[in-house]
Amino acid sequence: MNSLPFGPGAFCFIGLYLAGLIGLGILGRKASKENSLKDFYLAGPGIGFLVLWFTLFATQYSGNTIVGFTGKASAIGYTWLSSVQFMTAILVGYLLFAPQLHSLSKKHQFITPTDFLTWRYRHKGISLLATAIMVAALGNFFLAQLTAMGRAVEGLTSLPPETAFFWGVILLAGIMLLYETLGGFRAVAWTDLIQGGILAVGFAVLLALAFQTFGSPRETTLLLLENSPEKALPPSGKSLRSWISFLLLLGIGAALYPQAIQRIYAAKNASTLRKGLAVMAFMPLFSALVATLVGVMVAAHLSGQMEGNPSDTALTVMLREIQAGSTFGYVLVVIIFTAVLGAIMSTGDSALLSISSMLTKDIYAGFINPDASEKVLTRYGKIISAVLVILLAWAAIQLNSLGEKISLVQLLGMKFDMLIQLAPAFMLGIHWKGLRPSAVFVGMTTGLIIALSFFWVPAEGAGFLSLLKNSGFHPGLFGLLVNLILCLLLSFFPKSQSSN
């Protein structure tokens, strides 16, 4: 088993950190000004630059960035530098709609992404389908964070893996639910300040440790060229197509993450938002780049220890090497581990809060009880969060006991194919008055069906669809292409289409 047995000191440090999160939850509750959805889900009038920057950073960079990206880089080498570009491409995606959406959200008091869609299209089908897509995508994402929590504790102790996983999920998800229920978005954003800070320190420490342990980059590159040249040579063919595909999929799809859209809403004003986004444009160079370089070094120097293990254990393998070296190394490993924990929880709590807001406001208030008061809705939001945590924690534990060791990066892939189908509705519709609601609905539905149906296309087949599946391009892009064409054609269609 890959584990990092920590001593009492390390557990005290981590325990203090977790207690601090609960403390911030209590402070968040005390700072609450009113019992309303806006106050609970967006911190009322909004958040300033520093909090916005750190919450964007901590939300966007999950445990997947440190653990999954390192693992992917150890598997495919320098080609994973595509991660630096696709994480930057997300900020490029914001250029297409963030300024306008922020302005509209302040005027019309949007709480959820669907609020914009409802205001713009007044089409129940669009609102319902978009909410379903976002909830499904985020649910998948939250499940991945819960799984990561369990794996983190598995690697932390020498308990039997299933036991460690079980208690890891229960304990960490329980703490997350507690501070979120107490303080809502304020607690999430303030804990992101700490978690983002530890994450930044973690990345810096990780890079320094990696260079200290493995020596110069030249040694790493030469070792790879000798033993695994495909990890050092330029990508070509399918790898290159995959690079381009990730750029498009993440640049458009990840910009439409519901919790990211809600941070656009939550920025106090336009000046705060543009400064926050400008700084975020450089974050991939301090995070994705670090994770990739570390993974490459593991591939070059620890390939023997990686054999037979899933790729997302690359970081643990490296940290074990460092921890055994010295007390200082041990301390630094504890910091990195805490950073990983912080990254997972900061991403998980944002996803949970966002799902809760959509189920409460868009589904419950939108379709079931439109006359419910703000106080009732806020209470329901907290109940829904608790139910979600219980259900998905159970799912994470069940999947784990089935022996499904799903790589974090594989779990990441599914949701963007769905989210990207929202692109015309947001990015086109916010600029083009002529985009018809019915066109958006037909395009979104068709794109989603196309993207998801590729799941059943056999990878080994000789047909055209199998060829597309193996092309290196993500199914979501094929769906988006058809989606976009339908949006354009049906909007220019001469007969008027009545909206719902």
Add this chain to the structure above:
Amino acid sequence: MKKGFLHPWIWITFAILFLVSIPWYWAPDSKAMFLGFPLWAVVSVFGSFLISCFTAWLFCRLWPDEEEEP
């Protein structure tokens, strides 16, 4: 500036920067190195840095004025 980030020159610039950063034009067996890293990787990361700079500049300098609602 009502058009904000929709000006064609912005997206042409991005296209050029991404074309430089994506390593499609390197020979598959290129082993050239720079500062210990594969040269193609250095160029790719530098290109990413330029994309970050351009994006940040756009946010800071060309944030669009409020426009009428669709």
